[in-house]
Amino acid sequence: INGETMTVNAPGDWHAYTRREPVGVVGQIIPWNFPLSMLAWKVGPALAAGCTIVLKPAEQTPLGALYFGKLVQEAGFPEGVVNILTGFGETVGAAMAAHPDIDKVAFTGSTEVGRLIARAATGNLKKVSLELGGKAPTIVLGDADIDMAVAGASSAAFFNAGQSCGAGTRFFVHKKIYDKVMSGIAARAEKLKLGAGLDPATELGPVVSQQQMERITRLISEGRSDGAEIVTGGGRAGDVGYFVKPTVISRTRPDMSVIREEIFGPVACAMPFDDEDLDKLAKDANDTEYGLAASIWTNNLGTAHRLAAKIKSGTVWVNCHNFNDVTMPFGGFKQSGWGRELGEQALQLYTETKTVAIRLP
Template identity: 40%
Template sequence: MAQQLDSNLTKAEQYLAKYRNQTLGHYIAGEWSLGSEGETFENLSPTNNESLGKVVKGSAEDVNQACLAAQSAFTEWAEMSGSERKKILHRLADKIEERAEEIALVESMDCGQPLRFMKQAAIRGAANFRFFADKSPEAKNGLSLHQDNHTNYTVRTPIGPVGVITPWNTPFMLSTWKIAPALAAGCTVVHKPAEFSPLTAAILAECAEAAGLPAGVWNMVNGFGEVAGKALTEHKAIKAVAFVGETVTGSMIQAQGAPTLKRVHFELGGKNPVIVFDDADFERALDAVVFMIYSLNGQRCTSSSRLLIQSGIKPKFIEALKARVENIQVGHPLDPATEVGPLVHQSHYNKVLSYMDAATEDGATIAVGGKAIDSFGNGNYLTPTLFTDADNSMRIAKEEIFGPVLTCIEFESEEQALEIANDTDYGLSGYIWTSNTGRAMRMASKVEAGMIWVNSENNRNLPSPFGGVKMSGIGRDGGDWSFDFYMETKNICIAHDTHNVPTLGKL
C-alpha cells in the first residue's frame, strides 16, 4: 500500500504543478482571466494545510462579465437543436473520461476525500452528461390535452442564463449534476465553485472548451459567497439559481434573488435518520449504517447521521457497530487503504471537533473516537466517532455536523421511531430497515423527507427525483424534474373552429 501511495502522490504532484506554478483564474466568454482586481487567496490542501496554489478572488465586476457573456450566448445556444447539443455534451463526457485519473487525484488532494470514492467522480460526472445529453432532444416536449372544441399542448423553453453554486464535499460530481441538465435544456451557465475545493471546476471548464462548447455558454468564476456569490444571485441577467450547500446560505440566496424574482433550486442540509427495527437483516443493516455515515468522510448531504435503533436489537447492534467504527482506516486520501481522510478545511475540522464537547456537556457518551489525530502531520484528521446514550434534544442530534460522526438514539415502538425521525428542521432523506413490508410502507409514507430508501443505502438513480423538504431544500433534480426547473412551460391552445365565440356590441 505504501508503494501505491507513493505512486499516487507522484502522479498527483504532476497534475497539481500547474496550479502551484500559476494563479488559477476565471473562465469567462471562452477565455481565461485573472479578474478585474487581481486579488487572490490560497487554496489549502486538507492533507497538510499547505498551499496548492493561488486562486483569483472573484469581484462583482468579474461576475458581471460572466453573466453578460452567458446572456450574450444564450439565444444561439437555446435555438440550437437538441440533437446538436446532444453531440456536444457527449463530446464533453468523452473529455471528462479521458482525464478521469487526473480528476480523481486532484479532487482527493483538494477536498480530502479518499481516492477509493473519488475514482468514480469522473465516471459519474460523465454519466450525468451522457444521461442529460440523451434527453436534450426531448427537453422541449410537453403534453397534448384534447377537448371537444380545442386542443391544448405544452412546450418547454429554456429559462435563460442560470447561476450554479456548488459545494466542496464532492465538487466535481455535484457540479456536473447541476450543469449537465442546464446545458441540455438550452440554458447558459455561470458556475461558482466552492472556494475550499476549486480545482476540478477548472478541469471541467477545460473539458467544456475542448469539447467545442461555444464561448459564453459555460462561464466559471472563483471566489467567496459574500462577494462573487452575492453578485451572481442578484444579477438581473440570471433567471434561476441552483445551489447545493448549507441551509443558512440557501436562505440568504433566496433573499438576494427576491428583488429579481429568481427561480431557486436548493439542496441543503440534513440530519437524516436511519431507522433499524428488531427484525432488520442484521448484517446488511450494519453495513449500510456504517457506509452511509463514514464514507466520503461523513461530508455527504444524504448521510444517515442519526441512528434510530430499536431496543430489542440495540445491545448487539451497538457492540457490532463499535467494533466496525474502531476498525475504520483513517489516512492520507491517496492511500488505497484509506476509508476516511482529512476534513476539507481547518474551519470545518474545528467545527466538527467542537461537537465532542457538546456531546459530553449534553450527557451523551463518546463510545468510539472523538479525538483529533496528529500522527499524519498538520492535516485535518480525526477519529471516526460514535455517540451513544443520546436523545433527540441534544445538539448532536439536532444540528448537522457533516463529518464522520454518528449519533445513536434508542426507540421502543414504530410510533416513537416516527416521532423521533420527524423531530427535526430537516427533511432530505431517510433510511428504513425492517423485514415487515407493511411497516416499511407505513414508515416510508410518514417519515418527512424528500427521499426514502427501504433496506438499502443511498442508491443513485438518475431518472428519479432527488431533493428534500422542510429546511433541506426546494425543488427536485433528476430526469424531467431537472428540466422543470431549467425551463419554462408554455401552453398553446388551438381552436377547432367549432365553438361559439362570445360577442359584444354586435347589432
C-alpha cells in the same frame, strides 16, 4: 423535451398544447464535498434544456471545475454557453444570486446559505432551486438483518468522512438489538484506516479544512458535556492533517446540539427505542428541521412501506443508504431545500412551461 396536448373544456374547437422552453441564464453554485458529481448534476440537465450557465465552484475545490472549463473549450462549445467563475460565496455567490441578468439560481450547500440565496433572489424574482442540509434518521427495526444493518449504518455515517448532506447521523435502533448493533458499528469504526485520499488503502480521509475539523470536534465536546456517552472516537485523530476519529455517540437526547445540528463529519448519534408504534417512531425521526433523506432497515416489507410513508424526507432508502441513480429525483422536504435534481424533474428545474391555445375556425 416534450410538452403536452390538452382537451379543452370550453365551448368551441381548440388546439391547445404546452412547450417546455429554456429558463435562460442559470447561475449554479456547487459545494466542495462532491465537486465533480455536483457539477454533473447541475450542468447536464441545464445544457440539455438549452440554458447557458455561470458556474461557481466552492472556494475550497475550484480545480475540477476549472479543468472542466478547459474541456468545454476543447470540445468546441460556443463561447458563453458554459462559464466558470471562481471566488468566495459571500462575494461572487451573493452577486450571482442577486444579479438581474441571471434567470435562475441552483445551489447545493448549507441551509444557512440557502436562506441567503433565497433572499438575494427576490430582486428580479428569479427561480431558485436549493439542495440543502440534512440530518438523516437511520431506523433499525427489531427484525432487521443485524449484519446488513451494521454494515449499512456504518457506511451511512462514515462515507466521505460524513461529509454528505444525506449522511445517516441519527440512529434509531430497537432496544432488543441495540447492544449488538452498536457494538458492531463501534468495532467497524475503530478498524477504519485513516489516511490520505490518494492512498488506495485509505478508508476514511480527512475533513475539508481546519475550520470544519474544529466545528466537528466542538459539537462532539458539546455532546459529551451534555451527558452523552462517547462509545468510540471522540475527537481529532493525530496532529497532522484534518482528521477526525470516526465517532459513535450514545445516550443522546433530542435537545442536544449533536442531534439538532448538521455535523457534517464522521459522527453518528444513537438512540434506542422499544415502541412498535410506527407513528411514534416516525414522529421522533421527523423531529428535525431537515427532511432530505432517511433509511429503514427491516425484513418486513409491509412495515417498510408504512413507515416510509410517514417519514418526512425527499428520499427514503430501505435496507440501503446513500443510493442514488440518475433516474431517481433527489431533494428535500422542509429546510432541506426546494426542487428535485436527477430524474425527469431535473429538466423541469431549467425550463419554463408555455401554454399555446389556438381557436380553430
